[in-house]
Amino acid sequence: MKRWIDANTWTLGLAVLLAILLVSTKLIQPDFGASGLDSLARAALPFALATVGMAIVVLAGGIDLSIAAMMAVASVTGAVLMEGASDGQSVLIVLGVLLLGLAMGAINGLLxxxxxxPDxxxxxxxxxxxxxxxxxxxNAPGGGAAPWLRALSAGGIPGIDWLPRAVVFLAIITALIWVPIRRSKLGLRLYAIGSDPLAAFRSGVPVGQTRIIAYALCGLFAALGGLSVTMSTGIGEPIPGPYLLASVAAVVLGGVVLGGGRGGILGPILAVFILRTVRMDLTLLSVDPxxxxxxxxxxxxxVVMFGAVLATRGHKT
Amino acid sequence: MTMTDTPTTMSRLGRLMVDRPLLPLIGLLIVLVAVLAILNPGVLSMFWASNTLKIAIPLAMLAACQTMTMLTGGIDLSVGTAATISAYLTATLAPLIGVPPAIAIALASAVLIGLVNGFGIAICRVHPLIMTLGTALIATGCLLVYQRYVIATGVLIPDALLWLGTGRTFGLPNSLALFIPFAILIIWAQRRSGFGRLLYAIGANEAAARLSGVRVWQVHLTLYTISSLIAGITGLLYLGQIKTASLSLALPLDLPSVAAAVIGGTSIFGGRGGYGGTIVGALILTVLTSMLTLMQIPEGGRRILFGLIILAVTALFIRLTERN
Structure with missing residues (x-):
């Protein structure tokens, strides 16, 4: 137990920080409740998915600056194809967009x-x-989204009203994709090429192949993020949002070292929610948007500056 | 690319690498102009040439920022924002406080952006790309807030800037009056001044430069401040050329300015390149853009092309240096 706490101090700290922020939100706005949590989670969803994608690439020792642009591609592809499509067709379209994300990421990694x-x-x-x-x-925001897709992230879970559907969606998706990878040989390889590509290569890790997989996973999460943008707005956005800087900041705040090899996925996700809650509190305090x-x-x-200072320090010692 | 490996000819080699890319680049430019002439006979004229120059000059000036930052292995993605802010401040403050103070405030805010960039990159060691992207985001936010609180007295574009941006003398654009001294200064600074040589030294091998006593952080801080100042001046010129003050005035130039420097033979990893090539690169891009417009290729296609050009040129460079 003590070892587990030692290994996860940073993540636990983030969780406590998030809890403090949520409590202070409740103090600022006494009627903050299920609907507030729901809108927070829905706003955070694309950021969280982008951050997971970015975290995987950073863990593997890289960085993907094209993440926001890939999200835009996924968002518009989904929205254009889904306009007027039936429910059955739209399931296929969603799968197609996810494959497209994998392909885009794989192209990045391959190049x-x-x-x-350099990456x-x-x-x-x-x-x-x-x-x-x-x-x-x-060329301009447009297209449509299937109603079932929109319902995926809006509202609470039946029975547990306060738990936003977007959080459950995020947890299930991340768990389905990341946990099996983390537990397998592939997860070990990702961390290995992140901490020392040469040592990994000499211990028989196919470095190039693992790197391509890391970028492909990032593309997959970017596609999920892009779809979640379409999910919450109902249209496709060709101009990428500020997801690049936000995801890098969340990854750094989440305890993943820029340069690779150290950190997890949970920390960055918590960091996304912290950053979003700060944003929401500012809005609640009626600060000009x-x-x-x-x-x-x-x-x-x-945060990025702080992370860079830490990384340089760690490098020197 | 020919390379000699005797260290005694290193200085000559440096000159050679700066000068050499110019010849194939000028060749490429001539080919592009010829293709344009075949596609649309009768387009070539004195007026066309002067117009192309006029459009290429702001791009070439912003590309100067990229060339200098790229020489140290960095990049400055906040130049478009700095230029936009300086143009917008000048246009909106001029009717309130007069032209010279407005321009002074505009350039001061550009310098401020550069100082923030420099602080993050030089002292905190953030990667320049992420740092400049971040300051661009914050600066854009500040511009939006400013735009909301600015007193609506209308917009005044100073006559001098209009003269500089749109006027012509003997068929040549007046902006050359600003650009030619600017280009000479930059090329001189890169080749002859101590600061210019420090940029190459840091880009070629930062650790070696540090060990030989270069205060790398001071160079970075100065460099990014100068870069933003140039961007601010470009914004003023661009304001005179476009004649409207918008919140996204120079933003579309961000990406082509990187492409112009890369095409011009400046290595994105630092240590190699020069401003001469960048100027030709900016001309090539301008001719290419007018060609793509003529062929009715949409904005998306142009961006894809720019991205692929950057990638191809960098990959080619790596291939060439690896073989040696």
Whole structure:
């Protein structure tokens, strides 16, 4: 038990911080309840999915700057195809979009492995490419979403009203995809290439292949994130939101070391909810939304700065 | 690409690598112009040439920021935002407090963005890409707040900027009057000044530069401040050219400015490249864009093309240097 607590101090700290924030939200706004939690969870969902994707790539020692653009591609593809489609068709469309996400991520990973260009340059170039693809598919926000998809993330769970459906959705999706990977050989390999690619290579880990898989998983989560944008707004958004910086900030705040190899998935998810709750509290305190955006941006930049200082320190010692 | 491996010719080699990319680039530019002339006979004229120059100049100036930051292995993605903010502040403050103070405030805010970038990159060691993206986000937020509280007295675009942005003398755009001294200064600074050589030194091997006594953080701080200042000046020029103050004025130039520097032969990993190539790169991009517009390729297609160009050029560079 004590060892478990020692290993998860950071995550536990984040959970406590989130609890404090939620309690203070209740103090600011006494009628904060199930509907407030629900809107918080729904707003956090795309950020959380993007963060999980980013966390996987960062754990594997990379970074994916094209994540927001891939989300835009997934969002518009889903929205354009789903407009006027029947329920049965839309299930196929959702599966197709998820495959598309996997493919986009795999292309990123493949380009990094084959061209030997650093990940940060490749994914920057691909950021432009995916943005262009999203604009080609849909020039302005539009399209539609299947009603069942929209119902997935809205409202509470029958029986437990306070638990938002979006949180359950997030938990199930992440558990279904991440837990089996984490427990398998693949999970170990992801962490191995993150902490030392050369050592991993010498111990027989197929580094290139594992890296491609990490980026493909990131693409899959980006597609899920893009679909969740369409889910909550009902339309496709060709212009990517501020998911890139937000996901990097949440990953750093969540205790994953930029550079790879150390951290988990739960921490970053908690960090997303912390950042979103801060945003919501600012809105509840009736701070101008633009000012709130500035404060939020400043917090994220400060977190990234702090993380970078820590990473440099860790590197030196 | 020819490379010699005797260390005694290193300085000459440096010159060679800066100068060499120019020839194939100018060749490419001529080919593009020829293709354009075949696609649309009669397009080539003195007016067309001067118009292309006029459009290419703000892009080339923003690409100067990318060239200099890329020489140290960085990048500055906040230049579009800095330029937009400086243009918007000038246009909205000029009717209130007069033109010179408005321009002073505009450039001061651009410098402030650069100082924040420099602080994060130099002292906290955040990756430049993430840091500049972050400041761009915050700065855009500040601009939106400012726009809401600014007193609605209308917009005034100073006459001098209009003259600079849209005027012509002897058929040539007046913006050349700003650009030619600017380009000479940058090229001189890169090749001859101590600061310029420090940029190459840090980009080529930061650890070695540090060990030989370079205060890397000071160089970074200065570099990103200068970069934002250039972006601010570009914003003023662009305001005179576009003649409207919008909240997203220069944002579409962010990405082409990176592409112009990369096409111009500046390595995104630092240590190699120069401003001469970047200017040709900006001209190539401008001609390419007008060609794509002529062929009615939409905005999305252009972005894909820019992304692929950056990727292909960088991959090619890696291939070339690995073989040696």
């Amino acid at each position: 990094i492995t084959v061209s030997k260009v 940060i340059v490749v994914t920057l170039a691909m950021l432009f490419v995916w943005q262009g693809v999203a604009l080609l598919i849909l 633009n000012v709130a955006a500035i404060i939020e941006g400043t917090i994220m930049v400060a």
